[in-house]
Amino acid sequence: MYSQGLINSDTQIEESQEFLDAFQARIDAEEKIEPNDVMPQAYKKMLVRQIAQHAHSEIVGMLPEGNWVTRAPSLRRKAALLAKVQDEGGHGLYLYSAAETLGVSREELTEQLVTGKAKFSSIFNYPTLSWADIGAIGWLVDGAAIMNQIPLCRCSYGPYARAMIRVCKEESFHQRQGYELMMSLAQGTEKQKQMAQDALNRWWWPSVMMFGPHDAESTHSDQSMRWKIKRFTNDDLRQKFINATVPQATFIDLKIPDKDLRWNDDKEGYDHGPIDWAEFWNVVKGNGPMARDRITARKKAWDEGEWVRDAAHAYAEKRRAEKIAAE
Amino acid sequence: MSSNLTQALLELADDNLILGHRLSEWCGHAPMLEEDLALPNMGLDLIGTARTLYSYAGTIESNNKSEDDLAFLRDEREFLNCLLVERPNVNFAHTVLKQLYFSTFMKLYWNEALNSKDEIIVGVAGKAKKEMSYHIRHSGEWVIRLGDGTTESNKKLLEAVDALHIYTNELFFDTPNNIYFIKKDILPSRKALKSKWEKEINSIFKMAFVPYPEFEGELSGGRLGLHGEELGHLLASMQSVHRAHPGAKW
Ligand SMILES: [Fe+2]
Ligand SMILES: [Fe+2]
Secondary structure (H helix, E strand, O other): OOOOOOOOOOOOOOHHHHHHHHHHHHHOOOOOEEOOOOHHHHHHHHHHHHHHHHHHHHOOOOOHHHOOOHHHOOHHHHHHHHHHHHHHHHHHHHHHHHHHHOOOHHHHHEEEHOOOOOOOOOHHOOOOOOHHHHHHHHHHHHHHHHHOOHHHHOOOOOOHHHHHHHHHHHHHHHHHHHHHHHHHHHHOOHHHHHHHHHHHHHHHHHHHHOOOOOOOHOOOOOHHHHOOOEEEEEEEEHHHHHHEEEEEEHHHHOOOOOOOOEEEEEOOOEOOOOOOHHHHHHHHHOOOOOHHHHHHHHHHHHHHHHHHHHHHHHHHHHHHHHHHHHO | OOHHHHHHHHHHHHHHHHHHHHHHHHOOOOOOOOHHHHHHHHHHHHHHHHHHHHHHHOOOOOOOOOHHHHHHHHHHHHHOHHHHHHOOOOOOOHHHHHHHHHHHHHHHHHHEEEEEEEEHHHHHHHHHHHHHHHHHHHHHHHHHHHHOOOOHHHHHHHHHHHHHHHHHHHHHHOOOHHHHHHHHHOOOOOHHHHHHHHHHHHHHHHHHHOOOOOOOOOOHHHHHHHOOOOOOOOOOHHHHHHHHHOOOOO
16 A cells, blocks of 8 residues: 555546646646645646656666676676666666555556556667677666656656656766766777777667657647646757767767768757657567567566565564554 | 685685675566665675775785786686575575575674774775674565565575575685684684574574574585586676676776
8 A cells, every 4th residue: 555645546526627727827837746736637647657657667777787787897897787777776666656656556567567568668678788788878878868857857746856856866877977888998999999889889779769759749748748747849858868979979989870960050959860760669569679578577577576575465464463462 | 825815805705796796696686676776785785895805805915916807817716705605596585595694694704803903804894794784684684574474485495594504604614724814813713603603593593483404514615616516607607798808998
């Protein structure tokens, strides 16, 4: 039981235009919406959808990086990677708690994840094939995540905004650490440099796609902006990411795999080549190279851990019964 | 064999690294999210201690080696960890029991090491002792929960005791090399810690409904570089990238 006492959890409220307008007025006045406040069902639904997807991404995101924890090539890197993956698990935990304030339990969400019903960021459906992928993920994937998440620190829903403030601090540390890893490879031996370039080649486009479809095709975008869950459009954020990342690649002498990439003076940003949306949608639909393996791995951990969770429950029950008996 | 502190430090560092590595294997695969955080967290403590010890070992007795040289460029026969720490994770019961055995031992060890005449060892001991207290609490609570949880969890815990207890005697083995440093008050005696360790484990076992194992006998050899077959696979994985790029910086 996580969400008892939240008056809005299951109460059906008549959503008159007056009610919706009053809610919008609160949003427009930059008031934070808190768990016990009345809110339109659609607002709540949109938040649950987004927070759950975000939480699942953090959890599934532990797997591609965890894949290299046991092979990290130095003790310093091993410790840093282990700490990073642990941070991601912590992000998952804050986000599941934020979802719980909206009446959705962690068990429910985990069930959706391990049965393959939940969505998570499609970037994690790609495999990590070399040590350099750990650098590329930190630099690009955490980098893209920050672009998305910094505006979420001002999200209209209080618990989500507060979770994001904590998460963003850590993500920006991950981004710097990933870039520093790439830099040491790029300045290393010929083989290390090749490894770094290959990782950039493979992770660049999936990272650019992390911002989601173009604004015109993004279904939930408008309402999400009106409710100030989202503050910038997908394309705006993507542009910011590209503008920030291209000079970083140049600085360490790596080449972004986009032959159409060039500076555009008029818009004071980079123009980029066409995005392969067929691939994007294919991966979103669950056909990424590692999609099945990710779910299988989470399901395996969950199923094999059942007896442990049962034991913890049984133990807690016994202690509770003893306490009641003693009173 | 001449006495050398390097070897004594490597025994300690290898114990910490290998068990830390085993814990890191859980990352993303634990029974619950809290343990996805706690197990690697304990792994980080152990790897941190190993790093300090390797760095120290690398600078003495004209070794001139880095922590990474010592961790990544030695073979199976050169690793001096006890057999307990290299045992595979198997399941959560094995993992928390192994952790309880080791951290209970190391807390007693570091506590004595606070009196060492070697300042660096005192420094490591001060930090590691606190970490071991947390590891004992965490793993001890789990051992009790599993023992006093369900029939299944109790059975799994008993199986783990059956599989792992035989490795614990090696924890208390003072090698001839170490005896030299024990006499010089640089290192604590391991042997002297045995009765306290048994008492502490026994008190947790009581709460977990685990009969304290009566059998005599032990499996050992780790301090002489005579390991089980599992260690080679752990090292093959751990050292693979480092060794594929000789001389590279990371
Ligand atoms: Fe994260
Ligand atoms: Fe991150």
